[in-house]
Amino acid sequence: MMGTERRRIGIVGAGWVSAYHLPAWMRQSERAEVVAIADPSRSAIEARLAAFDIARIYTSVQAMLDAEPLDAVDICAPREFHVELVRLAAAKDLDIICQKPLAPSYDEAVDLLASLSGRGRLMIHENWRFRAYYRRLKAWLDEGLAGEIRQVQFEFLSSGMIADAEGRRPALIRQPFFRTQERLLVMEVMIHHLDTLRYLLGEMQVVSARLERSNRDIVAEDVASVVLRRTSDGVLVTINANLAAHGAPPTPRDHLRIFGARGTLELNGNLLSAEGAQQRRESFDPDEIYQGAYDATIAHFLDSLDGKVAMETSPGDNIKTLALVEDIYRLSRFDPERDPL
Structure with a gap:
């Protein structure tokens, strides 16, 4: 990407935790823009749209990935869907930040990482x-x-x-x-x-x-x-x-x-x-600490994509x-x- 071009971000999941992811992305508006959000629950999406301006909405993640020229996705869906969603995004060669845990079990995480074959860059959203x-x-x-x-x-x-x-x-x-x-x-x-x-x-x-x-x-x-x-x-x-x-x-x-x-x-x-x-x-x-951790994690993801820092919570680290x-x-x-x- 050109240094001045904003990354186009797709949000996967409009549940409870997305209410903390979205403000973190808004604070990075000079470097990234949330252009779409996908969740099977339209009511969950509408709850987020009440507070955040997102151009396009989808009830199918695959439909969003097929239609949108994204640079990266932020997966904040429940953990039982992480493996499937990471595979879908990796198939599009997108950069990915995925809420913890990467998978419901250690063995599933190992199998997932073995199958990715270096597609895109993956960071685990471990914000504590x-x-x-x-x-x-x-x-x-x-x-x-x-x-x-x-x-x-x-x-x-x-x-x-x-x-x-x-x-x-x-x-x-x-x-x-x-x-x-x-x-x-x-x-x-x-x-x-x-x-x-x-x-x-x-x-x-x-x-x-x-x-x-x-x-x-x-x-x-x-x-x-x-x-x-x-x-x-x-x-x-x-x-x-x-x-x-x-x-x-x-x-x-x-x-x-x-x-x-x-x-x-x-x-x-x-x-x-x-x-x-x-x-x-x-x-x-305490209020600044909680949201600030999400802000810092998203900023670190972008910094790592820009080559400014080494990715702390890489798959290789998080698997430990x-x-x-x-x-x-x-x-x-x-x-x-x-x-x-």
Whole structure:
């Protein structure tokens, strides 16, 4: 492409998460233009058109790909459709950014990547690592504020799966699809944190995992305890996640502590701090953090296409996160049918 030409973008999927993708694209209007959107639900498309000006709409992804001279597609459809949609876009030699996970399982992702044969460029939309406080934390680690790392603890707790007086569960009101996911907490939520921990600390292996389900309104896990080992030095990383924790807020907040020889680095919600040889504190606006991660991910995708930066969440990188996810499920032996409530 010419340096001054805007890329023509097609959006695949008009569901919940597209409401965050579209503002990110609008902020890149000098470099890219969303020219079309496809979703089998016309009502979902109309909900997006109420807030965003998109020239052409389609209820068939194939029809959009056949009719539109696109440069790239942004796949923000549910994960069970990712493999099929990536194949369709790759067949048109388009550049692709696809919401995480690339596929519903590690094996499916490996098979997909083997079949692409270098068609187009593919990035996984894994935006958690692009949150501003994690970029700052990475800079502090690189600066040596923690020194030699000795221990890492990560926790995210929520009361979203606890029913209110009317029997409603806030997490299921916010994201109804949680009800039917056969892989829930680890594949849908913790995958973000696994990717972010890899970004911050390097490669890891799963030592042990325990998964549980708290209620019958879901079919998969919403409680997880995981121990990881950093491959470079054996440092243990513990993760405790619970979406049915009494006393926790309805929406989970990340709580990460990195204990090192020179200091302790801590992210508690939106407050980042360093204690020890150097003391620092920095707070972040939660609304800016959430949308900002989508903005930064889309900007990174365009920067990588322009050759300005190496693509961080390439398929080769993201497959390592999926391998951790798969190992957690394998080691936990979680089976809600075998161990019903």
